[in-house]
Amino acid sequence: MGLCMAKTDKDKKVYKNGFNLFEAYPIQFSEKVETVPYDEPAEAFNFPFPDKNIAHIMVNLCPTEPWALPHVRITENNPREFFSKLDRVRTRYFGGSHCHAVISSHEIDLIKEVKEFTWHGDWLHTYLLDPIYPHDAPVLLLKKILGLHLAYGQDTRETGVLILEPQAVAEIFEHYIRGNECSTRLIPLSGTGLGENKILKVKPGTPIQAILDGNVRENITCRVFVDGPLNGSEVKDMRQRIGWTTKNIVILEERDYKTPFSFFRLNELVFTTSLMGELRRCVYCNHCDDMCPVNLEPALYWQCHTRGEKQRARLYGLEKCIECGLCSFICPSKLELLQIIKECKLADSGSRLKDETDYKKI
Numbered sequence: 233m234g235l236c237m238a239k240t241d242k243d244k245k246v247y248k249n250g251f252n253l254f255e256a257y258p259i260q261f262s263e264k265v266e267t268v269p270y271d272e273p274a275e276a277f278n279f280p281f282p283d284k285n286i287a288h289i290m291v292n293l294c295p296t297e298p299w300a301l302p303h304v305r306i307t308e309n310n311p312r313e314f315f316s317k318l319d320r321v322r323t324r325y326f327g328g329s330h331c332h333a334v335i336s337s338h339e340i341d342l343i344k345e346v347k348e349f350t351w352h353g354d355w356l357h358t359y360l361l362d363p364i365y366p367h368d369a370p371v372l373l374l375k376k377i378l379g380l381h382l383a384y385g386q387d388t389r390e391t392g393v394l395i396l397e398p399q400a401v402a403e404i405f406e407h408y409i410r411g412n413e414c415s416t417r418l419i420p421l422s423g424t425g426l427g428e429n430k431i432l433k434v435k436p437g438t439p440i441q442a443i444l445d446g447n448v449r450e451n452i453t454c455r456v457f458v459d460g461p462l463n464g465s466e467v468k469d470m471r472q473r474i475g476w477t478t479k480n481i482v483i484l485e486e487r488d489y490k491t492p493f494s495f496f497r498l499n500e501l502v503f504t505t506s507l508m509g510e511l512r513r514c515v516y517c518n519h520c521d522d523m524c525p526v527n528l529e530p531a532l533y534w535q536c537h538t539r540g541e542k543q544r545a546r547l548y549g550l551e552k553c554i555e556c557g558l559c560s561f562i563c564p565s566k567l568e569l570l571q572i573i574k575e576c577k578l579a580d581s582g583s584r585l586k587d588e589t590d591y592k593k594i
């Protein structure tokens with residue numbers, strides 16, 4: 233086993249090439265795990281084992297989103313047991329592939345403990361990462377940890393890498409190796425629309441409405457997001473069901489006021505969910521440029537879009553965008569940059585501009 237020191241950014245300001253969401257939006261979950269009642273049988277657990285050879289398994293123990301499941305809820309403060317399960321899973325199903333565990337650079341105790349796993353031999357490699365969003369995105373992780381270049385949206389398994397969330401490791405172990413029925417998973421529920429942030433034990437197949445009942449504050453209007461408000465999806469139909477890949481639910485209260493320029497005061501940088509009035513123009517503040525983890529200039533996509541020239545956005549490295557949503561999050565004009573980016577990506581590539589000098593006319 234080798235402890236590889238990936239580059240840490242401790243001394244740098246977080247407001248560059250990513251963002252420390254834990255500082256801006258700290259979330260405390262209740263200690264007790266509550267079970268959501270649902271009488272129907274759970275959706276059957278069936279892990280989609282890849283048919284390609286997997287040379288590397290990557291496990292992320294450094295979530296960068298505060299609404300993600302804290303990994304201690306899976307390792308249960310017993311990382312030795314967790315890595316032992318991982319070892320059994322990789323030898324039984326993945327031909328003894330190498331495992332790469334990414335650990336938060338803030339977790340000194342976990343790092344020390346993992347160092348002591350000498351009994352594991354050399355199959356486990358650990359890396360330290362600062363919990364800066366979205367540095368745990370697959371494209372960035374594969375580049376940083378393994379030096380592999382992945383296109384956004386490309387399946388990591390095509391490059392022989394399987395990214396397993398910690399909960400999936402535990403589920404595969406319980407279901408396939410121990411032979412226990414797997415019928416629930418932990419879903420963190422958080423946001424300004426709740427009285428308390430909770431970790432829930434939920435049967436996959438449960439409608440989201442059953443999860444909201446009794447948890448959302450009374451007499452408020454709110455919006456519900458699955459897998460995060462930055463790059464997840466908004467739930468429009470509360471009959472939508474939780475699945476085995478659902479990671480979290482965030483409920484945000486609709487507000488009827490704005491906090492002006494909250495990005496100057498990180499402790500006031502809360503999520504707002506509506507535009508509250510007319511769209512403002514881009515004010516060329518460059519905050520989106522500063523934030524973008526892959527060094528794009530999102531304001532350019534806004535310009536292309538508003539001029540009705542979506543296909544021109546490709547001239548500005550659009551394909552490198554990993555759709556993390558940070559640009560939308562920070563934009564003081566509340567421009568829906570990620571939505572615009574997605575629309576530009578869908579613009580007719582047949583009419584793509586081939587002459588790069590064209591962009592100078594914009």
Ligand code: SF4
Nearest residue numbers: 524553554556557559
């Ligand atoms: S342009 Fe893409 S990668 Fe850059 S911050 Fe916006 S969504 Fe993220």
Ligand code: SF4
Nearest residue numbers: 514515517518520563
């Ligand atoms: S953050 Fe918004 S207002 Fe500032 S440059 Fe980017 S698009 Fe324009």
